[in-house]
Amino acid sequence: MTDQDTDDTGRIKKAASLILKDDIKHLQLIPSVALKLLTLTNDDNARIDSLSRIIETEPMLTAKILRQVNSAAYALPNKITSTNRAVTLLGFSTVRQLALNLLIYNNLKRQNPSQLFDLLFFWQHCLYVASLSRRIAVALNYPDPDLVYTGGLLHDIGKVVLETHGRVTYSDFIASIGNNQQSTLEEERNFFGITHAEMGHIFCLEWQLPASITAIVAFHHNQPTEASPHAPFNTAIAIVSFADYIAWIQGIGSATQRNSHPTLQRAVLETIDLDQLNLEALLQQVDQDMQSTQEFYNIQLPSLITLRATLVKATINLSQVSEDNALVAAPKLSSCLTAPHHSLNPDDFIPRTLEAIQDEFSFDRSIMFTIDPKRRCLIASYGWPESTLPTKQPAFEININSLSGLLLTCLREKKAVIIHTKVEQNNPIIQHLKTTEFIAIPVAHQNKLLGVLYADKSLSKKPLREQLLPEITPIAYELGIAIFNAKQYHLEKKNAQIDHLTQLFNKRMINQFLTTIFQEDGAALANIAIGFIDIDKFKRLNDSCGHQAGDDALKIVADILRNLTRPGDFIGRYGGEEFLFVLRNTNETGAYGYAERIRSEIERRGKIMSQRFHGHNLTVSIGVSLYSEHYADYTDMIETADQAMYQAKNSGRNRIVMLTGDGK
Template identity: 35%
Template sequence: MDNILSLPSDSDIKKVLKRNDKELPGFAQVMAKMLTLCNDPDATIGDVAKLVETDPSITAKVLGIVNSAFFNLRSRISAISEAVLFLGLDEVKKICLGATFFEKMVKSGPQKQVDRTFFWRHCLCVASLSQALAAEIGYPTPEDAYTAGLLHDFGKIALDRFGRVNYAVFCKNAFNCTGPSVEAERDVMGIGHDDLGAYYGHRWGFPQKLSLAIQYHHRRFNHLDLCKEDMQFICIVCLADFLAWTQGMGSVDAIAPLSLQPEVEQNIQLDRINFEAVIQKMDEEIENTAKFYEFKFPSSDQYRANLLKANLKLSSINSAYFSPKQKEIHQKKHSMTASITAPHCSLEPEKILSATLKAICQDFGFDRVYILRAISPLRRLQVVKCLQQDGFSNHLASHYISTDKVDNGFLQCLRNKEPVVINGTLPGEKEVLERFSVFQMLVVPFCSHDKVIGLLGMDYAVSGKKIEPGLFSSIALVANELGLALENASAYKKAKSASLHDGLTGLLNRMAVDDLLKESFIKAVSEDTPLSVAMIDVDFFKKFNDMFGHQAGDSVLKLIAKALKKMSRPTDYVGRYGGEEFIVVLNNTDPPKAGVYAERIRKEIERLGHLLSDRFPGLGLTVSIGISSFEHDTKNKQALVSKADEALYKAKKAGRNRVVSQ
């Protein structure tokens, strides 16, 4: 395990911490035993109760949580052994583990430095997100993911309590930088919280996959010889930590720049995750446990502000962070200007490509640089973008190079993933050079997910200079950064789309609709244009789940979503507002037209219900609809939604399958 974890030595720990022993007092014994119990399939509630009851403060915290409104127990319980009868062993273990960690690690010790409120809230967020994500992807033991999420950052507490450098002062300064804070920890504190956490976890006998998740939740881990399940386990914690920070739920009161490791997308199908459900699960857990840990959950306004700040900070991610030669780049003293090592600040592929071509022209003095994209089905390379010294040009746009059964420099570059100088000595090269009007060409591959997706081509078409081999390694680094930047752009695009859309129906989610409605409302006020909102609710939806199962309910929601999308205009915003409730923002629509639209929707769903009568016998599918329209005295968008909600309530009260305008 030591080789896999690459643990710091005891002497390394002594250099960065004021303590000389190998344990954090009051934490290791209880936590190690608790983790052992949590991973022992034969552990009984008596074993858990016996351990917890050795500490009165932990017992009180556990019983306080169990008896909270969150679990809605019919009668108050007064002993740990009783809790399992209501909650089950796994849930009780999870609560006990959290309470143990909180009481023995987070709450104890001096409070003069880093605000533990932010830290503990972050731990709970990542824990609940980890468990929800694990369940989403079918990981066999979501409870283990919860534990890893809870403990992934506990190295920060060790730095805060015993670090030779003041960690609070470090945090205030570190989050002004654009790079990952864990790298700043290594530079300033002498060790990263990930390595420190793994060190103590190993010393205390944590399960191997838990220690791995703690050490690698910020770094690449593809090189580890791990099974698929353990790879997924680390990926779950990485993704949960990333999501928590993007939601403004960081471990300190600051917005940190984050990068999501390529391993996450390689081992988890992000497009199949219902991110809205995952985030909602986190919200529910945190809101219901916040008072027991004495912190406040952010208001909706604070949440949106945090989200905005997070997105602004994330937009400055250095795409080259995970490059295996990153440190070599920064340590080299060469004549290249800052444009080569500067981060790709854009997350748009077109801008990334343009910036790369400009940097190569500027720093290496080539007369012409171009992108050759691999067109796999046609087995050829095609010029998709070209920059000459005086600007971008379409001159080479129609040029392509065949790679079908021709063993030349282009094919060697693709196969070996190494730079190659094309000089006309191999089959087919001379003809290509003539078409490009040069006697030499340098081609350098760039990859995405370890697969070559294209080549950077460059030449001295004007000056006629000879290509120097000494440029190869430097340009290869640039190509590597380009591939990573394109990977990040692709991941960002998918994550952004997922963050705006409901995972089940594919419609806009509530947050996205609220933002779009705000824009529509501002336009209606400033330009005096009509605006209406329709709230749509499935009648007796609970019966679909009760009588035919949750899959039937999900199917109904998907069908209604498709019907709404089909019958709405491209200018309308159609979203799922929560549960079985939908919303449609009808731009440039006055009350009479909104009424016509709602009636069409009602009839369409009724018709759909008739078609489904054999599938759901005895239960007709209908909807009730409430409509509101913008008036000059409408104060804000929320007032518009509230009026539609009131109209919907009246429609439901009047009976199923109704439309009411407010």
């Protein structure tokens, strides 16, 4: 284990101890019998005797296994009464799976109906991931399908730890976040101080589960680095991550209230060969597995939403990034190669590049298609000559899911191609741009596809030579670098405006925004309100719970401000535990109503998290100043809001005070 791994483990152990009601060593989430089963593998037939002895210590488990082997599905001529014989007939792997499922299910099924974290739905998710993981492992010829089955069954065990033994529960977490679309892991860290994967990791370490299972539980959302001691299990981790992703995009998540789903890591698709998988057959097999599971337990699981395998494939393809490191040498084309770097504004350098390409190669039209990953489409964003894309018409868009043939090859394999109507008469670009052939060259940077470069000779009717492809590829490469640099510049510019911890605007941007506002005329200023928000007894929270808890409290307040603020208004972190908001087009009633929504939601969230913060109730005091012609500058208005905030604190905290420039 590296020093970094040791530091990370120490950190999450400390975070776990703060959020749990009891020491993790005392938690009985997995029965001791199940723990023994986890240590057994199917490497050796002699293990059958060991498995039989373990099962026989649980009468209910023995009865279930015997009932299964004597069911009509096996049609045996004589009734089986021996556990050892049942294990031999059913097979080591099948019996071990059934036994683990039953033991864990019996431990989960007792639930308070009022809990938002539905343990039955959670168990269904884990069973689905386990079954699909095993099916994938078999298809890929992975040597230990039972390992990935068990890893899939336990991958989200950290959520159960938090639900059943946390000072605040996973149900509290679900109630707190509502329908926010942020990363679930980031929300968990803000709420608990630890993610479910980290909690599961600590649980596995404390209960000395096999290293392979521990690796899957700890890294099913983020694969370990090559230097990590968990790296030998990367393939098993990737299989479970892949199965988890497919379960989520079919609506079979581990928490019914969550709308978001995990992203598919690039490392997963670099590890798993999708060409070896028949997704349609796999999904059908898993549906059958789930039906058999319902019959075995004699229970009704929540209804499965079975999507067509083509939908899963399309979603996977959108996440896939291909390798293409080869660049063919080309003559030096100074105007084309340097044009992308003349500016950091894409609206400037992309048209300049298209013009240079057209001059260099005598194309009639050139277009830059950019990718909108959220809408999953190609958009004709820039064209040369300018008349190529009429501004008065809607932008030409192509749904990526509908693509096939060479254009899809261009996207998937990052391969430059020439597409001709003789081969692909129904190609959407050919039909829309009314051309007989065109060049499509991927524009990428660091293996990430950014767009597609299009060019044709539709007016001159001259044929497009294959030799053009290696000549233009370096230009697309330079264009990819320029687009990446432009995005980085925009990101750096944004970072200079954003508070790193809360992701709200910082004090510099607050001052800049207010300076602009106060340059407007009096009529616009008359409907302005400024609010000062200060977290109550923040120092005490920091001292008693630690700086991580203090940071989490700041993130929670920021998240609430984001969710309750209109797009035209302004919110930012003023410094320390202080936040500031600026409301436009409002009045006294509207400003007070907004402040009250903020105050009450923070109080509500704080009550849920009081155990997380060792009994400290998260509340805020808010001071609001309404515009008055007496203000000479925005700083006067901020000062009034600050005074109002201190009056709120002196009046008992967790309240709102409003003032105007007249001191009323």
